[in-house]
Amino acid sequence: MTPGIVENRRKYGIVGGLGPLGSADVFFKLVKAMPPSTDAEHADLIFQQHPFRSSGVGSAATTERKLYIFNMIRDFEKRGVTTVVLPCFLSHTFIDELKSNTTLQIVDMVEAVRHHVRRRFRGARRIGVLASDYTREKRLFERYFASPEFEVVHPRMSEGIDLVTEAVYGPEGIKSGHLRGRPVELLQDACVDLIEQGVDVIVPGMTEIALVADEIRQLSVPLVDSSFVYAQHVVSGQYDPPSGVFxxxxxxxxxxxxxxxxxxxxxxxxxxxxxxxxxxxxxxxxxxxxxxxxxxxxxxxxxxxxxxxxxxxxxxxxxxxxxxxxxxxxxxxxxxxxxxxxxxxxxxxxxxxxxxxxxxxxxxxxxxxxxxxxxxxxxxxxxxxxxxxxxxxxxxxxxxxxxxxxxxxxxxxxxxxxxxxxxxxxxxxxxxxxxxxxxxxxxxxxxxxxxxxxxxxxxxxxxxxxxxxxxxxxxxxxxxxxxxxxxxxxxxx
Missing domain, CATH: 3.40.50.1860 (Rossmann fold)
Structure with a gap:
């Protein structure tokens, strides 16, 4: 064994491919969040990405996503991974299904954001969320930021356009590699709308948004970097161990x-x-x-x-x-x-x-x-x-x-x-x-x-x-x- 390297430490597996740019950003921020001063002291990281090509729509597409992630987790199990990093908010709508079928620790991204908001913004009650239409429909953030302590607020439609979904998934969206121009403008408008609705803090509910957060002009309320918050939470280890079924x-x-x-x-x-x-x-x-x-x-x-x-x-x-x-x-x-x-x-x-x-x-x-x-x-x-x-x-x-x-x-x-x-x-x-x-x-x-x-x-x-x-x-x-x-x-x- 190499001197100075601790045995039985965590080995992280990062699920890539669901949003290649967003998951790569989380991977980078995960490395950045680790405290070691030498290369040898870093934790073991496996970034695994296969092209996720969904041929279905609606529930069929969701099923394909579930099985894609589950197969990757199975591969992580064989490779000795202890902790799964899942940098995809949409996939957290079915995280309980994944947790109940693996003994590996899957770190909850939305829980990381909630923990950060409660600790960093103690007086915040109205939480603005920049999420996709699917995540909003599944009321993912409402499960974590529950009433009466919190109120989740989403941007309103603008001239029939879903600003956030268009900014990420549109033909000139972030997923297509556009990190300036129209997607930033759309997200800027979404943030302004949230501020007009009286939110105390804005939380990106899509990992791609963190890639352009610095391009969004100064706002009157904080805009959380949810990807870095997630990376810090993963490294902290301050989450409950998996409670697998006996x-x-x-x-x-x-x-x-x-x-x-x-x-x-x-x-x-x-x-x-x-x-x-x-x-x-x-x-x-x-x-x-x-x-x-x-x-x-x-x-x-x-x-x-x-x-x-x-x-x-x-x-x-x-x-x-x-x-x-x-x-x-x-x-x-x-x-x-x-x-x-x-x-x-x-x-x-x-x-x-x-x-x-x-x-x-x-x-x-x-x-x-x-x-x-x-x-x-x-x-x-x-x-x-x-x-x-x-x-x-x-x-x-x-x-x-x-x-x-x-x-x-x-x-x-x-x-x-x-x-x-x-x-x-x-x-x-x-x-x-x-x-x-x-x-x-x-x-x-x-x-x-x-x-x-x-x-x-x-x-x-x-x-x-x-x-x-x-x-x-x-x-x-x-x-x-x-x-x-x-x-x-x-x-x-």
Missing amino acids: KVGVVGGVGPAATIDFLDKIVRNTPAQRDQDHIRLLVEQNPQIPDRTENLIGDGADPTVSLYATCKRLEEGDADIIAIPCNTAHAFVERIQPYLGIPIVNMLTETVRYLRESYPAQREIGVLATSGTIASGVYEKALESQGLRQVAPGPALQARVMEAIYGTDGVKAGFTTGQCQEDIAAAVEGLIAEGVEVIVLGCTELPLLLPQSEFAGRNGARARLIDPTDVLARQCIAYATAASESPASKSTR
């Missing part, structure tokens, strides 16, 4: 049906009145992860790398936590967790915690699971840590549990009735006969065979059935709910 990453495919069951329980247990109230999920459905049980009790391939790779893809997809709806896979969690930057919600420890809270009098807990889970001792250790003892079926009944899961007529083969149900029912009855009153369904496929919360044996004895998949789903919901109520702490990290 995302649960799911290692899917272990097994496929169990993944669907987990997702169903997430949806059913989420308190929601509409689609948007549900939790954001990122599912990496990877059935090619080697079988966990075959590795633990046989000579099957080691699934560690596949599990880790899947978790890393979820982490790279901006998941905040990871859920693995597979009990046996938790035998490998301790191997991979130290290499991840986000936590795996441990289904086993959450289930044991639930048992202690819900059944405090119980000391012996039945566990129905794959032979790999039993052999790994993950449930046994988790239970012992809370003063509980695992009770597993004997060899004959354990063989029937494995047949119910892996057999040709088992649940992994797509069966949920018939012989597989008879096999698992026999194992449950065997545990009840040993006096067990609470049984953990320690394989995520087993709740598909035993969806009820209580099992009644043939002799009338009963046992409560605990579904770890449901416990895991509820815990993930709890994390997401807590994050939504506390935006400053987005994840469990």
Whole structure:
């Protein structure tokens, strides 16, 4: 590392192309606003510009603009950008759509102007705005300079001409490279009209206007250089961090049906009145992860790398936590967790915690699971840590549990009735006969065979059935709910 250069500093990405002259002006003023005294001390800047050629009109043109910006932000993400500079007021009419679909910081240009006006012009109430017809129609500045504290004032039409739009977009406008003459005269007339309407300060709502601001003759009220104000705000870093939506990453495919069951329980247990109230999920459905049980009790391939790779893809997809709806896979969690930057919600420890809270009098807990889970001792250790003892079926009944899961007529083969149900029912009855009153369904496929919360044996004895998949789903919901109520702490990290 070069001495004197600070790591983990901001890396700015400037979206160009929407107004090439205006965005280049903001880029120049951004560099000018930075305090370093040597070239090496400057922040990293990426100015990216592609010709924005809109073939549509109205909403079609706006859609093209949205997707143009979003694709550029996606490219910034890949290049390590931390902060997006969006020097286009029109694009701020849909800035919330962009913010909700990226984890990068997008610095708000209108917020920068509002902050400057409130700090620099404390008594200003009537704000004159030089904005395009589209921005006025969307009432962009009215959202920020809200009544009763402020009143937004726009120039009036002059002989049927929209002075500001004509000055920028007209055939002799600023966008065509004309920085003197008619566009300056039009903007001068617009400013005079605003002054006649009694404004306290004038704010350009188009980045191109800053290019000709010095050509406008002296006015009796201040004319803010909104581009330089924006550049200073970007450099200051005095803006709220992005409040991205909490995302649960799911290692899917272990097994496929169990993944669907987990997702169903997430949806059913989420308190929601509409689609948007549900939790954001990122599912990496990877059935090619080697079988966990075959590795633990046989000579099957080691699934560690596949599990880790899947978790890393979820982490790279901006998941905040990871859920693995597979009990046996938790035998490998301790191997991979130290290499991840986000936590795996441990289904086993959450289930044991639930048992202690819900059944405090119980000391012996039945566990129905794959032979790999039993052999790994993950449930046994988790239970012992809370003063509980695992009770597993004997060899004959354990063989029937494995047949119910892996057999040709088992649940992994797509069966949920018939012989597989008879096999698992026999194992449950065997545990009840040993006096067990609470049984953990320690394989995520087993709740598909035993969806009820209580099992009644043939002799009338009963046992409560605990579904770890449901416990895991509820815990993930709890994390997401807590994050939504506390935006400053987005994840469990």
